[in-house]
Amino acid sequence: MLIGEVSRRTGISARMLRHYDSVGLVSPTGRTEGGYRQYSPADIRRLFHVESLRSLGLSLRDLRRALDEPGFTPSGLVGELVARTQERIARDEELLRRLQHVEDGEPTEWTDVLRIVSLMRGLDSADASRRQQSALAAAGDEVPPGRLLAEAVLEEADPNVAGALRWALQRSNDEALRVLAAALGSADAETRRRAVAAIAEIGSDAADTVLTDALTNTDPAVRESAALALGARGGARVVPVLVGMVVAGRNDVEAAETLGAVAQRWDLVDQVAGTLAELLARPDTAFDVRLRLVQSLAEIPGPAAGRTLQALTEDPDHRLAQTAAFIARTRATARGRDGDGA
Incomplete structure (x- = not known):
């Protein structure tokens, strides 16, 4: 089977097939009378093995080891893949969290985006005094970013920083109350207690409704x-x-x-x-x-x-x-x- 036909039947682009050939991963072993390379049934099977393993995120090096090393066992490599995937998901989730906080701020100018990013960095600081300063600065905003402040107060162990965050939350939007209300069902007792303490200081009819349910x-x-x-x-x-x-x-x-x-x-x-x-x-x-x-x-x-x-x-x-x-x-x-x- 020539490369064009293999591409049509497998859905793998001719460019990728040539790449596999160039790196020695799947090379056609047959030849036509005209000297063109031809894929044998064994080559096609190897090609499908490569595509299946690629779907798990294996690198070309890992693919070659999996297919060519007789003593290779999948358990160790699968464990590595799991760890890599978890790290990638964590990075993506953190990026999504940051983008959502920026979106919640409804920025109209890039200065608004930079202000929210600066607040996120301040609240993520290992220095409690910097976190407190960031919370106090957020309290001065016309409408502080609710989701960001609510998530921060649920994780904050320092009482002074937590107090500043609760103060800022008093002027935040309804999204903050939704985050805090959901946290009342957390499996972590400390998270539940931080949530109810923050809701208690919001002082709105909606907050009273959440407290009544609590x-x-x-x-x-x-x-x-x-x-x-x-x-x-x-x-x-x-x-x-x-x-x-x-x-x-x-x-x-x-x-x-x-x-x-x-x-x-x-x-x-x-x-x-x-x-x-x-x-x-x-x-x-x-x-x-x-x-x-x-x-x-x-x-x-x-x-x-x-x-x-x-x-x-x-x-x-x-x-x-x-x-x-x-x-x-x-x-x-x-x-x-x-x-x-x-």
């Missing part, structure tokens, strides 16, 4: 951060999370204060007081938990909480009774001062 997150740290960030805005949905924090003793003082604010804003005073009273009455509730629950009642106004505190002044545990009595007296003094009969 109240059911499987990570307690995410749920609790979301509840505290929402505060009195969170309504009844934050109550179970805040009560759980008091019971667990995690940020219980702040949780109790927030619980009181939620109870008053959303007319949940009796409901919250009743929930705390039920937990106090359970025989399996440990003393330290009961003590935190009693202290939380100090933040809940109204007669329901007052009745529970009064009953607890006679609790068998003298320490708990004393705490309840002190809170009850403090509430009574405050009512007298404010002229509140509740």
